[in-house]
Amino acid sequence: MKLMRVKEMEEYILANGTVSLDKLCQVFNVSKNTVRRDINRLAEKGVIKKVYGGVTAIEKMPLIPFENRTIQNKAAKIKIAHYASRFIEDDDLIFIDSGTTTQSILDMLDSTKQVTVITNSLDIINTAATLENINLIVIGSNFKRQTKSFVGMDDPASLDKYNINKAFMAATGVSLTHGLTNSDMLEYEIKKKISEKANEVYLLADHSKFGKSTLLTYAPFSRLDCIVTSKPLDQDYENYCHEHNINIHLV
Structure with missing residues (x-):
């Protein structure tokens, strides 16, 4: 379930662009410590970067016509x-x-x-x-x-x-x-x-x-x-x- 959560969190951030830590805690129903661990993994992948109070996608997922x-x-x-x-x-x-x-x-x-x-x-x-x-x-x-x-x-x-x-x-x-x-x-x-x-x-x-x-x-x-x-x-x-x-x- 952890790997699936991290994958879903990645998709959520890519779809929304910039997301606060509090919003990720709410959406995925996990603690802030858990969110921090998950976004550290995503930051290592290079798909997001950490900003004050949250994260932002390095490349936001485009809306496909x-x-x-x-x-x-x-x-x-x-x-x-x-x-x-x-x-x-x-x-x-x-x-x-x-x-x-x-x-x-x-x-x-x-x-x-x-x-x-x-x-x-x-x-x-x-x-x-x-x-x-x-x-x-x-x-x-x-x-x-x-x-x-x-x-x-x-x-x-x-x-x-x-x-x-x-x-x-x-x-x-x-x-x-x-x-x-x-x-x-x-x-x-x-x-x-x-x-x-x-x-x-x-x-x-x-x-x-x-x-x-x-x-x-x-x-x-x-x-x-x-x-x-x-x-x-x-x-x-x-x-x-x-x-x-x-x-x-x-x-």
């Missing part, structure tokens, strides 16, 4: 989405999250299945509009070009009326400590509400997303029912999933 994220691990993302479509059943009411890993999930859906899809993803909307068996519900009040998604809701409580069977979620970062994370407050509102509402939560994430965290946690790791990913997870994840009955599917 949606188009470039689509290219990164593209084959794995398509396989993950196609595999996940097998979990969609007749008469399901499902939510499909925006993101580069979820955008292909309807491509392999059995054309005879009658399904209601709730989404804020422009790619999913465009695909669903061509499928006669799909009843499409669009949410989100503002279009965000960077992620090709509709974000923000005038009344988030309006989602309460939908009995969502399954939510197929994406994440910018995934960790045992911080759960499923993203960086956009307006996307966060929808993701959090859906994750709380759905009967089952499926995470679609390639191997590069694990061991990382970004600004906002929209769901704890324990909320998951199933993970579809591209490579075996570290043993800590395997153990946690086994203990909490979270199914892992590799593609």
